[in-house]
Amino acid sequence: METTRRKFLGLLGGAAAAGGLGTPRAHAQAGPIKIGVLPIKAGVGALPGEYGLRGTLWATERINAAGGILGRKIELLVEEESSPKDTVERFRKLALQNKVDVIVGVISTGVGLAIGPVAEELKMLWLSWDGTTQKGVEESMPKPKYSFRSVDNEAEAVMSSILTAKYFKGKFKTVAGLNPDYSYGRDNWAAFLAIMKKYKLGVTPVADLWPKLGTTDFTSHVAALQQAKPDLIFSSLWAADVSIFLKQAHAVGLTANTKLVFPVAGLVHETLKKAFTPEGMILGYNSMYFDMPKPSPLLQQFTKDHQEKYKEWPSYESDHAYFVIAAYKAAVEKAAKASGGKWPSTDQIIQALEGVEVESLSGTRRYREDHIMEANFYQGITTHKNKYDFVTIDPLEVMSTKQIQKPSGMGLYEWIESWKV
Amino acid sequence: MLGGVFHAATLFLVAAGLQLVFGVQRIVNLACGSFYALGAYFGFSVVTWALKGGMPQPLLLVALILGGLLLAAIGLVVERLLRFIYDRDESFQMLLTFALVLIFEDVIRFFWGTAPYQLGNLYLVYGRLQVGGLTIPVYNLLVIAAAAGIAVLMGWFLARTRAGRIVRATAENRAMSEALGVDMRRVYARVFTIGTALGTVGGALVVPATAAMHEMGIDLIVEAFAVVVIGGLGSMRGAFVGALTVGVLKAVAIATYPEIEMLAIYVIVIAVLVLRPAGLFGRATA
Numbered sequence: 001m002e003t004t005r006r007k008f009l010g011l012l013g014g015a016a017a018a019g020g021l022g023t024p025r026a027h028a029q030a031g032p033i034k035i036g037v038l039p040i041k042a043g044v045g046a047l048p049g050e051y052g053l054r055g056t057l058w059a060t061e062r063i064n065a066a067g068g069i070l071g072r073k074i075e076l077l078v079e080e081e082s083s084p085k086d087t088v089e090r091f092r093k094l095a096l097q098n099k100v101d102v103i104v105g106v107i108s109t110g111v112g113l114a115i116g117p118v119a120e121e122l123k124m125l126w127l128s129w130d131g132t133t134q135k136g137v138e139e140s141m142p143k144p145k146y147s148f149r150s151v152d153n154e155a156e157a158v159m160s161s162i163l164t165a166k167y168f169k170g171k172f173k174t175v176a177g178l179n180p181d182y183s184y185g186r187d188n189w190a191a192f193l194a195i196m197k198k199y200k201l202g203v204t205p206v207a208d209l210w211p212k213l214g215t216t217d218f219t220s221h222v223a224a225l226q227q228a229k230p231d232l233i234f235s236s237l238w239a240a241d242v243s244i245f246l247k248q249a250h251a252v253g254l255t256a257n258t259k260l261v262f263p264v265a266g267l268v269h270e271t272l273k274k275a276f277t278p279e280g281m282i283l284g285y286n287s288m289y290f291d292m293p294k295p296s297p298l299l300q301q302f303t304k305d306h307q308e309k310y311k312e313w314p315s316y317e318s319d320h321a322y323f324v325i326a327a328y329k330a331a332v333e334k335a336a337k338a339s340g341g342k343w344p345s346t347d348q349i350i351q352a353l354e355g356v357e358v359e360s361l362s363g364t365r366r367y368r369e370d371h372i373m374e375a376n377f378y379q380g381i382t383t384h385k386n387k388y389d390f391v392t393i394d395p396l397e398v399m400s401t402k403q404i405q406k407p408s409g410m411g412l413y414e415w416i417e418s419w420k421v
Numbered sequence: 422m423l424g425g426v427f428h429a430a431t432l433f434l435v436a437a438g439l440q441l442v443f444g445v446q447r448i449v450n451l452a453c454g455s456f457y458a459l460g461a462y463f464g465f466s467v468v469t470w471a472l473k474g475g476m477p478q479p480l481l482l483v484a485l486i487l488g489g490l491l492l493a494a495i496g497l498v499v500e501r502l503l504r505f506i507y508d509r510d511e512s513f514q515m516l517l518t519f520a521l522v523l524i525f526e527d528v529i530r531f532f533w534g535t536a537p538y539q540l541g542n543l544y545l546v547y548g549r550l551q552v553g554g555l556t557i558p559v560y561n562l563l564v565i566a567a568a569a570g571i572a573v574l575m576g577w578f579l580a581r582t583r584a585g586r587i588v589r590a591t592a593e594n595r596a597m598s599e600a601l602g603v604d605m606r607r608v609y610a611r612v613f614t615i616g617t618a619l620g621t622v623g624g625a626l627v628v629p630a631t632a633a634m635h636e637m638g639i640d641l642i643v644e645a646f647a648v649v650v651i652g653g654l655g656s657m658r659g660a661f662v663g664a665l666t667v668g669v670l671k672a673v674a675i676a677t678y679p680e681i682e683m684l685a686i687y688v689i690v691i692a693v694l695v696l697r698p699a700g701l702f703g704r705a706t707a
Contacts, residue, residue, distance in 0.1 A: 042526065043636050046535040209679045216637045217431075217627070219424030219561070220672035226555070227676055240537030240634045247544055248630065251558040268537075271632075275542030312536070389541075 032075035033068070035060075035325070036094035038105030040081045044214035044239045048107050048267060048317040049081065052129050054310065055318030055361070056104065058302060059325035069329045070336055070343060081106050084114035091115055095124040102349075104324045107131050107317070109153070109183060119146040125346055127324035129317060132372070146346075148327075148353060148371045150320060151401055154412060156284045157188035157236060158404040159377050160263035161195035163282050163397060164232070165421075167381065168259055169199075172231035174206045178221060178245065179236045181210035188236040188263065194416050206230050211241065218245045222252055232259040243271035250276035263379070267315050269392075274384045277391045281382045288319035288362040289378035291392050299361050313388075316362075323360040323375070327367060330358045370408040374401045427561045427630070429668025430568035431457075434623030435641055436648040436660040437575065442616040444655035445592045446609055448503060449511065451518040451642055453620045455525035456496075458638030460624025462529055463492045465538045465633045467625075478546045481629065482563055489622030496617025500610050507609075522642070526635055539632035546629075564626050571619070572661055579657065588612055592655070650690050653703020662701060 037056055040049030060074045068074060077098050079090040087106070094100045102125045106112050109131040119126040125146050132150045175196070179185030189208065196203050207228035209221050222245070225233065237245060242265040249255050255278045265272065266285030290303050290313045302322075306314040331352035335344035344352070357366040365375045377400075380393030406415040439453045467488030468481060476484060499521065506513050547559035579585040590598045591608050599605050624637075631637075648667050652659025667686055674685045693700060 041535075042530075044634075046530075046635065047537075050535050207679075209675060210682075212640075212683075214634070214636045214640070216631045216634060216640065217428050219427045219630075220675040221424075223424040223672060224676040224679070240539075240632045243537075243539060244631045247539070247542070248558075250542075251545055251549065251560075251630075252556040253549075271537065271539065273541050276544075 030072075032073045033102075034075050034077060034098060034100040035328075036091075036098065036100040036103040036105075037076055037078045038081040038087060038090065038094075038103065039078070040107055042080075042082065045081075045107055047239055048130065048315075051267075051315045051317035052105060052107065052321040053078065054306065054314070055321030056325060058305065058318070059322045063325070063329060069332050070341075072343075074325075081108065081111055084108075084111045087111045088114050088118050091118055091124070091126075092122065095122045101125070102127060102328055104321065104328075105129055112149070116144060116147050120144060122146075123346065125349065127328060129320040129324065144371055145350065148324070148367055149373070151287065151373045151375055152405045152412070153184050154187050154191045155401055155405045156263040156286055156377060156379070157191045158195065158416075159379055159397075159399050160234075160261050160282055160284055161192045162399075162404070163379060164192075164234075164261050165195070165199040165201060167282065168232065169201060172259055173203060174228075174230045175203050175232045175234060176207040176209070176225055176228055176230035177205065177234050178209045178211065178225070179234075180213040180238075180241075182213055185210065185213075185236050189234065191412065191416070192234050192261075194413055198416055198419060199421055203232075211237075213241075214239055215241050216244060218248045221245070222248045222254060225249070225258075226252060226254055230258065232261060234261045234263075236264055237262070238264045238267045240268065240271065242268055243273070243276075246272065247276045250278070266378075267317070269315065270313055270388075270390050272382075272390045274389060274391055277382065279382050279384050279391070282379060283382050283391070283393055284377070284379040285393070286316035286319075287365075287375040287377055288314070288316040289393070289396065290314050291386070292378075293396065296359070296361075296363065298359060302361050314361075319361040319375075320373075323358070323362075323365045323373070326358045326360060327353060327356050327365075331356050368408060372405075372408070374405070376400055377404060423555075423557060423561065425669040425672025426565055426665070427668075428671065429664045430565045431623045431627050432641070432644055432648055432668055433568050433661055433664035434571065434619045434626075436645045436652070436664055437572070437657060438616040438619035438623075439645055439649055440652075440655055440657055440660045441575075441619070442613055443649075444657075445588055445612045446503075446507065448507070448514050449518065450616065451515060452499065452521040452525065453616070453645060454638035454640075454642035455522050456492075456617050456620030456638075457624040457641050458529060458633070458635065459495070459525060460489050460492055460621030461628045461631075461633035461637060462533050462538065462624075463621065464488045464625025464628045465540060466533075467491075468540060468543070468628070478543060481540075481543055481546055482567070482626075485625040485628065486567070486622055489625035490618055492621040492625075493614055493618035495621075496614035497610055499617070500613035503613070504606075504609075522638065526638070529635060533633070535635070537632045537634040538628075540629045544629045558630070560629055564630070567626060568623075571622070572657075575657060584611070644686075647686050647690050650700060651693050653700025656700065656702040659700055659702035 039053040040046055060076055064073045081087050094103055104127045106115055106128050107130040112128055112131040127148045128150050130150045132153050177189040179189045260281035263284040266283055303314055331349050335348040335352040353367055354369045363376050368374055376398050380396040382391040383394045386392045406412050435453055435457050442448055442450045464485045468484050471484045506517055544560055550557045550559055579589055587603055648663035651666055652663030670685050674682045
C-alpha cells in the first residue's frame with residue numbers, strides 16, 4: 001500500500017508524541033496557557049472590539065509580568081469576530097487546531113447566539129465580553145455549561161430609565177426614541193417605555209426613529225424630531241453616530257430645550273465634545289467610568305497606561321475584557337488549591353468560575369451561578385466643568401446589576417412588573 | 422425636507438462619479454464609496470493640519486475642496502490598475518473594484534486607525550440661519566450650493582468644452598472616436614480621475630457635518646446604486662434627479678413613517694425597474 005502524504009504526516013506526529021515529549025496533557029501543562037481572543041475588527045463594532053482587545057492585552061501583560069497563572073505564561077491567539085458563520089469557523093479553529101485553553105471575546109449578540117451551541121459541542125470554555133440581549137439569554141441558551149455570558153444588555157437602559165424618573169419626573173410629557181435598528185436598540189426602547197409606565201409618569205411617545213446602526217447623516221432624523229417636538233429624547237446609539245447626531249441636533253437648536261437620555265454613549269465619551277454636547281443630559285458609561293472621583297489603584301494605573309499608549313481615555317469594553325481574564329485566573333488558582341496544586345480540568349475551572357469574585361477596573365465583579373456577569377454601572381448628568389474638551393458626568397450615580405438586571409430565571413418584563421415603586 | 426436635500430447633495434456627487442465612469446469606461450466602480458470615505462478622512466487631516474498652520478476657520482470649505490481634489494490623484498493609480506480588465510467580463514470588474522473597497526478600508530485603518538474622526542464644532546463656523554421658526558446651519562446650504570455648482574460645471578464641461586465633447590463621443594462610440602484619433606488612454610485616465618474627485622470631494626464636504634468613519638463608504642455605495650437605477654445608468658441628469666428622489670424620499674419617510682425609510686426607496690427602485698428598466702434618464706440598450 002502506498003503511503004499517502006496524510007498518513008505520513010500522521011506517522012510523524014505519532015512518532016513525535018511517542019518520542020519523549022510525554023503525554024500531550026503533561027506537555028500542555030508545562031507550556032504557556034493559550035487564550036483565543038475574538039475581537040471585532042471591522043465596521044461599527046471595531047470600536048468596542050479595539051477597547052476589548054486593549055483590556056485583554058493589559059491584563060495579560062500584568063499577569064505575565066507577575067509570573068503568569070500557576071507559573072504558566074499566557075499566550076494570546078487573536079482571531080477576529082465578524083459574521084456568525086465566519087466567527088464560528090474561527091472559534092472551531094482555535095479550539096480544535098490551536099487547542100486553546102479558553103476563548104474570550106465576542107460582542108455581537110447574533111454572533112454569541114451562534115457560538116453558544118458550538119462551545120457546548122466542543123466542550124470549549126468561552127467567556128463572552130458582551131452581547132447579551134434578552135432573546136440571547138432567555139430563549140437560545142437556557143442552561144449553558146461552557147459559555148459564560150455578559151451582563152444583560154438592557155441593564156443600562158433600565159438604569160437610565162430609573163434615573164430619568166429620579167431627575168426628570170414631572171418635567172416632561174412627550175418622549176421620542178432614536179435607537180439603532182436591531183435587537184439591542186429595540187429592546188432598550190421597549191424597556192424604557194415599560195419602566196416609564198411602571199413609574200406612572202404618564203408620558204406619550206411622539207416619535208420612534210430607527211436609524212440603521214452606524215448611520216452617518218442624521219439631518220432627516222433631526223428634522224423629524226424638530227417636527228415632533230418631544231420633551232425628552234431617549235437614545236441608545238453608541239458609536240460615532242452619537243456625536244454626529246448631537247452635532248446636527250445642536251446645529252438646529254434641538255438640544256437646547258430637550259432633555260436627553262443616552263444610556264450607553266459613554267462608550268465614545270471622547271467624541272462628545274463640549275462644543276455641541278449639552279450639560280444636564282443623562283449619560284451612561286456601562287460598567288466603567290474612566291474619571292472616577294476616587295479611582296481604585298487598578299483603574300488609575302489602567303487609565304494612565306492607556307492614555308500613554310493610545311493617547312485616549314479608556315472605555316468600558318476594556319473592563320469586560322479585563323474581567324474575563326482576571327476571573328479565569330482566579331478560578332484556575334481556586335480550583336488548583338482545591339486539588340492540591342495541580343492544573344485543574346475544564347470542569348473544575350467551570351465550577352470555580354461560578355460565583356467567582358474578582359477586582360476589575362470597575363470595582364468588584366463576579367459571575368453569577370447561572371454564568372451571567374454582575375457588575376457596577378456608572379451613569380450621571382453631563383457637565384462641562386472638567387479639564388477635557390468633552391463632557392463628563394457629575395453627579396455620578398452607581399448601581400449594581402443586583403438592582404438593574406433581572407434575577408436568574410425571571411423574564412425582564414415580569415421582573416419590571418414586580419417592582420415596588 | 423432640507424435635511425433630505427443635504428443628503429441628496431453628497432449622494433449626487435458620489436453617484437455622478439459612478440455615472441461618469443460607467444458612461445465612458447463601462448466599468449461599474451464599486452470603489453466610488455471608498456473614494457468617498459477616503460475623502461472624508463483626508464479632508465479631516467487636511468483641515469486639522471491647515472488649522473494648526475494658522476488657516477482662518479472660515480476657509481474650511483476651501484481647504485476641504487482642495488483636499489478632495491488633491492486626493493483625486495489616487496484615481497490615476499487606480500485607473501492604471503483597471504486597465505487590465507477593460508475588456509474583461511463585467512463580473513471581473515465588479516470583483517476587482519470590490520477588492521479595492523476592502524483594500525481601501527484597510528488603508529484607512531492603517532493610516533487613521535479604527536476610531537471615527539470629526540472636526541469638533543467647525544460645522545457651525547458659518548453660523549445658522551433662522552427661516553420661519555426653522556434653524557438651518559449655513560454649512561448645509563453651502564454644501565448643497567457646492568454640489569449644485571459642481572453639477573452645473575459638469576454639465577458645462579460635458580456639453581461645451583472640447584474635452585467634454587471628446588468624453589461624450591467616447592461614451593457614444595469608443596471604436597469610432599479611437600479611429601478619429603482620440604487617445605483613449607488619456608481620456609480614460611482623465612475621466613476616472615474626475616470620477617474619483619467627485620467622490621473624494623463629496624466625502625471631504627460631509628466631514629464637518631458628520632464624521633469620518635469606516636463604514637460610510639459601504640453604506641453610500643448601496644444608496645448610490647439605488648440612485649443610479651432610478652436615474653438610469655450612465656446619465657448625469659439621472660444622477661441628479663435620482664439623488665434628489667432618494668434623499669427627499671428618505672427624509673419624508675423618516676418624518677412620517679420611519680419604519681419604511683429603506684422600503685420606500687426600494688419600492689421606487691422596483692417600480693422604475695419594472696416600468697422603465699433603463700431608468701428615468703437612461704437609454705435602453707439593445
